[in-house]
Amino acid sequence: MKSAIVNIGVLVGGDGLPSARDMKCIIMENGIISYIGSQDIDLSSCNVVVDADGATVIPGLIDSHVHIVLGDYTPRQKTVDFLESYVHGGITRTITASEVHAPGRPKDPAGVKALALMAQRCFQHFRPGGMTIHGGSVILEPGLTEKDFVELAEQGVWLAKAGFGAFPKPRDAAEIVRYAQKHGFKVMCHTGGASIPGSSPVTADDLLEMLPDISGHVNGGPTAMTDSDLEKVIHETAIALQIVQAGNLRAAIRTIQLAKEAQQFQRVLIASDTPTGTGMMPLGVMKSIVELSALSKTPAEQMIAAATGHVGRIYGIDAGLIRVGRPADVLVIDAPLGGSAAEALDAIENGDLPAIAACFTNGILRYMNSRNTPPPRRENIKVIHERLKMWI
Ligand SMILES: [Zn+2]
Known part of the structure; x- marks a missing residue:
């Protein structure tokens, strides 16, 4: 199983450091993050690719x-x-x-x-x-x-x-x-x-x-x-x-x-x-x-x-960071539709719950658009490539 997220706007590593704006793509293979970087890379072998439409990615x-x-x-x-x-x-x-x-x-x-x-x-x-x-x-x-x-x-x-x-x-x-x-x-x-x-x-x-x-x-x-x-x-x-x-x-x-x-x-x-x-x-x-x-x-x-x-x-567990070699538990979050902030991190600092637009665990896409959060402000966070009969 190989999945990817592209068009990432903001990447939060989970280490508390300021977020990155130049890491556009994450690839997950067999439950592990295998690549973080430019999206100028061949994704044809991926089973699932999610377009984040410039939204924010954080660890699960x-x-x-x-x-x-x-x-x-x-x-x-x-x-x-x-x-x-x-x-x-x-x-x-x-x-x-x-x-x-x-x-x-x-x-x-x-x-x-x-x-x-x-x-x-x-x-x-x-x-x-x-x-x-x-x-x-x-x-x-x-x-x-x-x-x-x-x-x-x-x-x-x-x-x-x-x-x-x-x-x-x-x-x-x-x-x-x-x-x-x-x-x-x-x-x-x-x-x-x-x-x-x-x-x-x-x-x-x-x-x-x-x-x-x-x-x-x-x-x-x-x-x-x-x-x-x-x-x-x-x-x-x-x-x-x-x-x-x-x-x-x-x-x-x-x-x-x-x-x-x-x-x-x-x-x-x-x-x-x-x-x-x-x-x-x-x-x-x-x-x-x-x-x-x-x-x-x-x-x-x-x-x-x-x-x-x-x-x-x-x-003492290896989870919680977006790093190559770590478990591929990853969320795509966005500012909620209709809030005062345009980006997820600003929404959080403003006191608004962000939208969870996509959730991967163990490198597998579990859902698009959480049933428990508000919808995302961005309209085009979506699966753009999918070669599976079933996700799970
Ligand atoms: Zn308790």
Whole structure:
């Protein structure tokens, strides 16, 4: 399978650097970006070519806080096909925030290991709407030993979730967090007020003792920690700062301001923390990019990086950048029809959701014109060459 996008106006790399205006063409082959550059190149062997009509290309968004459980179903909102719908929100890859919403979830060491392994296996080859899903995050519970992490790592589980679990105090999980990290796990910790019955509030001092890799919903999920605690986490640790749509917006903006002042913006991640009580939100990540760019006056390229390149770097996965050799998860976005901006990045900085005009995952065109976003301002973003009976 070989696909291309031509007539690209603006290319956003996902690394937070200013966008490029001279890269007109991207070629994707067998799921990987194989070429970026001039469109003065032979495209006759491509199966699909999309004309971007001068619109903007960005990496597919990575939502690092999604509550998957099993299949494309969320028990929390009793909704099916939500992941496929998230692809229509530009989210081409998700990272589980642990399968904590499994009804009657197990709490013993054998049970939490089995749950994580089951989710890792089930989502390994399941691609709803073309999405890549990193499932299987072991919920840290008392009684887990170092050997458990050795066994899980051997089986391909590499994510762990702290801040739940039957510890008398959240920080009592610190020793188990060390075991997990020693064996290559990325540990995300619940942060702020309690979210659901059975979870506990997690403060800055808890985080300072546990030192997870990622402060999950640093702006609250949904309840934010205190302002002074937020400052402490930003200034006294190197923990990644995951801002979520389903949290406290004031705390989110404050996180960005403090991180920028401390020259720590590279630690900021944008995620949705859905489906939760807030609902299922296909546009959750895009909405946060837009709201935070507009309200904190941060360039759109940098906010997009927080939901793409930053996530790849912090989680140690090769996704999130438009670079040769990287996974071909790519969006064509445009200013929405009828808005005050002419270009997608200006629309974002103005507070308007962009149109997603085309979405590729794994190098395959999944749709033209998202059913979840407004239509694009440009009328001629279209497939100009297609040699397939079926796209998928
Ligand atoms: Zn969550």
